[in-house]
Amino acid sequence: MxxxxxxxxxxxxxxxxxxxxxxxxxxxxxxxxxxxxxxxxxxxxxxxxxxxxxxxxxxxxxxxxxxxxxxxxxxxxxxxxxxxxxxxxxxxxxxxxxxxxxxxxxxxxxxxxxxxxxxxxxxxxxxxxxxxxxxxxxxxxxxxxxxxxxxxxxxxxxxxxxxxxxxxxxxxxxxxxxxxxxxxxxxxxxxxxxxxxxxxxxxxxxxxxxxxxxxxxxxxxxxxxxxxxxxxxxxxxxxxxxxxxxxxxxxxxxxxxxxxxxxxxxxxDAAWSDLGGWDAVWREAGPDDNGVVVSGAATAIDCSDTLLRSDSDRLEMVGIGLEGIMAVAMNDAVLVADKSRAQDVKLAVQALKDKGAAQATTFPKDHRPWGWFESLVVGGRFQVKRILVHPGASLSLQSHFHRSEHWIVVEGTARVTVDDEVRLVTENESVYIPLGAVHRMENPGKVPMVLIEVQTGAYVGEDDILRYEDVYARE
Missing domain, CATH: 3.90.550.10 (Spore Coat Polysaccharide Biosynthesis Protein SpsA; Chain A)
Incomplete structure (x- = not known):
């Protein structure tokens, strides 16, 4: 059957x-x-x-x-x-x-x-x-x-x-x-x-x-x-x-x-969990003899009944003398709470929504059909991103009204289109995209391609995109 x-x-x-x-x-x-x-x-x-x-x-x-x-x-x-x-x-x-x-x-x-x-x-x-x-x-x-x-x-x-x-x-x-x-x-x-x-x-x-x-x-x-x-x-x-x-x-x-x-x-009768809270993650991860679970870049010293987790490669978390605590760190947000209040984490999300904090709903990495990007630095008239493009993937053919871009390839090889010019850009090479230029980024290789993008202009929001062609049929 x-x-x-x-x-x-x-x-x-x-x-x-x-x-x-x-x-x-x-x-x-x-x-x-x-x-x-x-x-x-x-x-x-x-x-x-x-x-x-x-x-x-x-x-x-x-x-x-x-x-x-x-x-x-x-x-x-x-x-x-x-x-x-x-x-x-x-x-x-x-x-x-x-x-x-x-x-x-x-x-x-x-x-x-x-x-x-x-x-x-x-x-x-x-x-x-x-x-x-x-x-x-x-x-x-x-x-x-x-x-x-x-x-x-x-x-x-x-x-x-x-x-x-x-x-x-x-x-x-x-x-x-x-x-x-x-x-x-x-x-x-x-x-x-x-x-x-x-x-x-x-x-x-x-x-x-x-x-x-x-x-x-x-x-x-x-x-x-x-x-x-x-x-x-x-x-x-x-x-x-x-x-x-x-x-x-x-x-x-x-x-x-x-x-x-x-x-x-x-x-x-076997084990099951819907991982409905950090207390469930603590339980399923298998606490040690002191009831401690550590994950990622986290260290526990003289702790008990505690969950310490860092999902950021740039943030080391250290707990000393903690009891009944859950602490979870990302690049852009940290949660510290009593483990008995695991079901109240949703209250934190609502509080962040009420104050207009992007961290309430937006993940640090923005996943797209071609890969992902994350913002490293955002200023009044500039933004710095790290962008990963999967092998064989391609961003849309697009232009911007308010910003220019500078791309520096740090891993792999990019095929870059700028108006009528198409060329390969390899590691430690860069290319400049002027304001209004029609451009596209592709990964023609068999390994992920990573680049650093520096945007400068009066507006660097994600909606400043005019798409001409897109293999993923996005509007």
């Missing part, structure tokens, strides 16, 4: 700020090793396992992340299937419905999963999927319930109609339970028939569509229209924005699952 994975990766969490931001959320960040959470999720849902195999993944994301998705899938050695671009975020219900409609085959089996979860025991997860397929073959829809390890108040719960057996067979769902207070969470942990709601689902396309028709019929017309009028764009499928905007902003749980009578739960 073939299963089509459906990866949801359009969200932008704030509880892992400053590493996760709206412009570059946690699923695309290597939080737990060299691989990103998105890549690990895609790899977990690929390959052949006993009686079932995963097909090419279907990905739901937004326009800002579309090239990051393809780049990270290719880097992981996974051929992308359909990549659907949501014009705007409408929560998980419209996303799941459009995936089911896009599958076209009513008998298609879909496994819908967030792309930012950590599941270390892949074999145990596949065994749970195999158990779920038994229920799916009988017309059931399946969700996966995580066996709680502690009385967590940040998760919703699933109440099972009976205690699960040792084989981990599906159990009928009794009800969904909202995020509890500490006392109620402790009671559910002791009861034994409550599981954490992981938001992972397995079902046939026909069954989930029938559930929408029965419990959320108002979603059918706008979502179907958004898919029918979708446009192909460089291999992506852009859902039509007008009908999509008419779809309710609602989760799959509220829209369908809480009302469905044919929902079963497969218990999952």
């Amino acid at each position: 073939q299963i089509t994975p459906v990866l949801l990766c359009g969200g932008s969490g704030t509880r892992l700020w400053p590493l996760s931001r709206k412009s570059y959320p946690k699923q695309f960040v290597p939080l737990m090793g060299e691989e990103t959470l998105f890549q690990a999720s895609a790899r977990r849902l690929s390959g052949i396992f006993g009686e079932f195999a995963f097909g090419a993944p279907m990905v739901l994301t937004n326009s800002d992340f579309r090239f990051i998705v393809t780049e990270q899938l290719q880097a992981a050695g996974i051929d992308p299937g359909a990549i659907l671009i949501e014009p705007e975020g409408r929560n998980t219900a419209p996303a799941v419905l459009v995936a089911a409609l896009r599958a076209q085959d009513p008998e298609a089996v879909l496994l819908v999963a967030p792309s930012d979860h950590v599941i270390p025991d892949v074999e145990a997860f596949h065994a749970a999927v195999a158990q779920g397929l038994v229920a799916v073959s009988k017309g059931q829809m399946v969700t996966f319930g995580i066996t709680p390890t502690h009385a967590e108040t940040a998760y919703g719960y699933l109440e099972l109609s009976a205690a699960p057996d040792e084989a981990g067979r599906p159990v009928a769902l009794k009800q969904f339970v909202e995020k509890p207070d500490a006392a109620r969470a402790a009671e559910m942990l002791a009861a034994g028939n409550f599981k954490w709601n992981a938001g992972i689902f397995l079902f046939r396309a026909a069954d989930i569509i029938a559930a929408f028709e029965a419990h959320a019929p108002d979603l059918m017309a706008p979502v179907a229209a958004a898919l029918k009028d979708a446009e192909v764009d460089l291999g992506f499928l852009r859902l039509a924005p007008e009908p999509w905007a008419q779809a309710a902003d609602i989760s799959i749980d509220y829209a369908v699952m809480e009302k469905a009578k044919n929902l079963s739960v497969v218990p999952f």
Whole structure:
């Protein structure tokens, strides 16, 4: 049997700020090793396992992340299937419905999963999927319930109609339970028939569509229209924005699952985390005997129950005598908080938004389809950037109204177009781009090309670009 994975990766969490931001959320960040959470999720849902195999993944994301998705899938050695671009975020219900409609085959089996979860025991997860397929073959829809390890108040719960057996067979769902207070969470942990709601689902396309028709019929017309009028764009499928905007902003749980009578739960006893806060990162990283986790350019001296992380190669973090502290440093922002306040990091993001700080939402590196850039210095009439261009990639043919540019290649070779002149610029060579000149930068080589760009002029904003040609079809 073939299963089509459906990866949801359009969200932008704030509880892992400053590493996760709206412009570059946690699923695309290597939080737990060299691989990103998105890549690990895609790899977990690929390959052949006993009686079932995963097909090419279907990905739901937004326009800002579309090239990051393809780049990270290719880097992981996974051929992308359909990549659907949501014009705007409408929560998980419209996303799941459009995936089911896009599958076209009513008998298609879909496994819908967030792309930012950590599941270390892949074999145990596949065994749970195999158990779920038994229920799916009988017309059931399946969700996966995580066996709680502690009385967590940040998760919703699933109440099972009976205690699960040792084989981990599906159990009928009794009800969904909202995020509890500490006392109620402790009671559910002791009861034994409550599981954490992981938001992972397995079902046939026909069954989930029938559930929408029965419990959320108002979603059918706008979502179907958004898919029918979708446009192909460089291999992506852009859902039509007008009908999509008419779809309710609602989760799959509220829209369908809480009302469905044919929902079963497969218990999952192995490790799992949605990395919903820095306390979860601390827990999953494996604290030492003193309860300390250090990552990157960080050093702990006489600390306990503490997370120290520096994701900047220019910033050394040192903690001395800390207890119950989490400290995370980036090039442009530092978070220091009591570890018990991990869920309140979102308050910091809102406070920064209120004061107009770019760090609230904007990542230091701005990822583009051709590579990335980061601002090193910004002044009143100048800006200095470091720019990396992937092998074979090309920036758009463009000009500027308000600035001139000076490019110095420090790694690799650039092919540079300035008006009618095209030439190669190698390491330690530079080229000047006058104000108003039509220009383009390309990497014709097989290794990444890095250059330093110095912009000077009355305005150095990113919107001072007039594009003439662009291989990525950006406006």
